[in-house]
Amino acid sequence: MTVQPSQITERERQPDAGLQTSGEPVVRIVDIHKDYYLGSVVVPALRGVSLEVYPGEFIAIMGASGSGKSTLLNLLGCLDRPTRGQYYLGGRNVANLSDDELSEIRSRYIGFIFQSYNLIPQLTAFENIEVPLYYQGNVSPESKQRVVELARLVGLERWLNHKPTQLSGGQQQRVAIARALINDPYIILADEPTGNLDTSTSYEIMKLLVQLNDMGKTIIMVTHEPDIAAYAKRAVHMRDGKIIKDEPITQRRVTSDGPVPAGAQLTASAGQDAGE
Amino acid sequence: MSAGPSLGLVVQMGLKSLWMHKVRSLLAGLGIVIGTAAVISLLTIGAGSRKEALEAIKALGATNLIVASVKPPQDSSDATRRARILKYGLTWEDYERFAAIPTVWRALPIRAFPAEIWYLENKFDGRVVATTPRYAEMNRLHLLSGRFLTDRDEDTFDNVAVLGFDVARELFRYEDPIGKSIKMGNHYYRVVGVMDYRIPSAGIGGSLAREDYNKDVYIPLSTCRARFGAWIIDRRSGQFTAEELELSQVTLSVRDVDDVRPTAAILKTLLEKYHDQPDYQITVPLDLLEDAERTALLWAVFLGVVAGISLLVGGIGIANIMLATVMERTREIGIRRAIGAKQRHIAQQFLVEAVILTAIGGVVGLVLGVVTPELIAFVADALFDYQVRTQILWWSLPMAPAxxxxxxxLSGLYPARRAALMDPIEALRHE
Structure with missing residues (x-):
């Protein structure tokens, strides 16, 4: 059931991508430090974190609040730069890029899923899924088709013309997941994706994430709930800005659904693996 | 690397954001609407009144000089001797002296005084203007029918009269006035002509007060001297005033505009020499014209400043609202940054919203600015019988919305910059 990493990583990227991921870890951080400055006081948030993430992995980063897991996620998401250390995303060091370059990286290679969904209120579900393409100047009839396909994948094709306020929490999170997928990113970063949802909706969302992972998506998820972490394949525990434990999850929770629905294509616009 | 969103897309997104906060957008845009409308309205009305003033002064003639009699201020000794008849003003001797100035080409004496004008039982409270045949030409008056005064009338002391438009209309509602007799004072005059309607404007007296030529009756000056003498006795409306006044006005023409000022200086010297009280006034239309142009310029600057201030206030309103919007939409900014928007995309978004708001406000203000002066003119005419002249300055129409x-x-720059420079992580955490 697990897709081989090479199947995803060897997809042809846009010519200007400049990132190669074949066989290599998609994410590699080396001795990352992050300090915050409160006035003259230095507050270390990360104190030498190293981590490798291979394509197709599903990692749960766990830890109490203040353990540095959110800081790590922000760094992984290129929303912030480390104080020290290297970060290779798809083989390219992105630790010291400019703000514009980081935006470009986020736009093309990273998908975000947030606890509070973070949809743009004045846009419809369709437009919310499409927004990342705006900033690439990449809106086309094909991309519109892709929005519809992703909406179908997350089970929202009937809700595309609704505004976020007209959708339930679970539905909003599905829109956010579709939005995270629109650019076919290297990694999907999920920050407490079920934090605002009730148990049964949480289960639905986790089922969807597991399904995406089964289709080859690399997912890094921050959570403090062991129940939710149990859907992942690997758990990284943090405390006081350091990784204290990094282990595979042996008793993985399984979702009741069988294999991936036939015909679901995550990478319809990239279009390479359809032929393989 | 990438082109970013097309302008059409940004505008579309901006419209959606503005539409989401309809009331706020409306209120923010209102400042610009009012500002733009104020610019155009003020310019339109300003240009209208300027044009009117200049026309009025030009009607006086730029090569003319007007010397008018004015009633001198009464001193206390006069008040004790009420029976005395007030004697003042320009005399025939003055007239002769003016006519002798070498630069003076033509001199036109006028006596004007209020009088009751009768035709059968119809009465009209008008004004008798005793003058010479050149009056019509020098004041640019046109005949409707008949003829104006002639030199022959002057020579023969004829009792003939030419009626102003209103006089003719009021006294002779359904009749042709020509050949009919009207009565003024104790004498009858034969109507020989009727003047065409003349928009009231500055004239006799030299001030810029509206002069209504339409209520005048013109008779030959020689006839007036013979029939009325120098006395003016006004018994209208139960009043009784008696004045002795030989000439109410002398209009002098010079050939060249350059002669106007030297001639004025000579006039002043002459009058100071022969009049021991200030019972005259010299009006130089050329000076008035230049004054009016200066005033009009000042007025235009003033109106421009006022309108500019209202636009500035509108701009501050936009800046304020945009700033509030940026703060309120901090989270949205964080989201957009997270999913790949660059700083300039965020700045662009808020800038475009500000521009859309002001552009729509500008166009609405343009329409309002064109309509408002007409409305003001209409209301002023209907309610107060006051004519407001309007003249749309065509260059102001594209200028104001621009x-x-x-x-x-300008007002969107700072909020847009604030939005762009937000830290994405902080912005995402914002509640």
Whole structure:
């Protein structure tokens, strides 16, 4: 059931991508430090974190609040730069890029899923899924088709013309997941994706994430709930800005659904693996 | 690397954001609407009144000089001797002296006084203007029918009269006035002509007060001297005033505009020499024209400043609202940054919203600015019988909304910059 990493990583990227991921870890951080400055006081948030993430992995980063897991996620998401250390995303060091370059990286290679969904209120579900393409100047009839396909994948094709306020929490999170997928990113970063949802909706969302992972998506998820972490394949525990434990999850929770629905294509616009 | 969103897309997104906060957008845009409308309205009305003033002064003639009699201020000794008849003003001797000035080409004496004008039982309270045949020409008056006064009338002391438009209309509602007799004072005059309607404007007296030529009756000066003498006795409306006044006005023409000022200086010297009280006034239309042009310029600057201030206030309103919007939409900014928007995309978004707001406000203000002066003119005419002249300055029509858009860009810059420079992580955490 697990897709081989090479199947995803060897997809042809846009010519200007400049990132190669074949066989290599998609994410590699080396001795990352992050300090915050409160006035003259230095507050270390990360104190030498190293981590490798291979394509197709599903990692749960766990830890109490203040353990540095959110800081790590922000760094992984290129929303912030480390104080020290290297970060290779798809083989390219992105630790010291400019703000514009980081935006470009986020736009093309990273998908975000947030606890509070973070949809743009004045846009419809369709437009919310499409927004990342705006900033690439990449809106086309094909991309519109892709929005519809992703909406179908997350089970929202009937809700595309609704505004976020007209959708339930679970539905909003599905829109956010579709939005995270629109650019076919290297990694999907999920920050407490079920934090605002009730148990049964949480289960639905986790089922969807597991399904995406089964289709080859690399997912890094921050959570403090062991129940939710149990859907992942690997758990990284943090405390006081350091990784204290990094282990595979042996008793993985399984979702009741069988294999991936036939015909679901995550990478319809990239279009390479359809032929393989 | 990438082109970013197309302008059409940004505008579309901006419209959606503005539409989401309809009331706020409306209120923010209102400042620009009012500002733009104020610019155009003020310019339109300003240009209208300027044009009117200049026309009035030009009607006096730039090569003319007007010397008018004015009633001198009464001193206390006069008040004790009420029976005395007030004697003042220009005399025939003055007239002769004026006519002898070498630069003076033509001199036109006038006696004007209020009088009751009768035709059968119809009465009209008008004004008798005793003058010479050149009066019509020098004041640019046109005949409707008949003829104006002639030199022959002057020579023969004829009792003939030419009626102003209103006089003719009021006294002779359904009749042709020509050949009919009207009565003024104790004498009858034969109507020989009727003047065409003349828009009231500055004239006799030299001030810029509206002079209504339409209520005048013109008779030969020689006839007037013979029939009325120098006395003016006004018994209208139960009043009784008696004055002795030989000439109410002398209009002098010079050939060249350059002669106007030297001639004025000579006039002043002459009058100071022969009049021991200030019972005259010299009006130089050329000076008035230049004064009026200066005043009009000042007025235009003043109106421009007022309108500019209202646009500025509108701009501050936009900046304020945009700033509030940026704060309120901090989270949205964080989201957009997270999913790949660059700083300039965020700045662009808010700038475009500000520009859309001001552009729409500018266009609405343009329409309002064109309509408002007409409305003001209509209401002023209907309610107060006051004529407001309007003249649309065509260059102001594209200019005002263009300024509005510039205001939009300027007032949107700071909020847009604030939005762009937000830390994405902080912005995402914002509640």
């Amino acid at each position: 300024i509005a858009v510039v205001v939009g860009v």
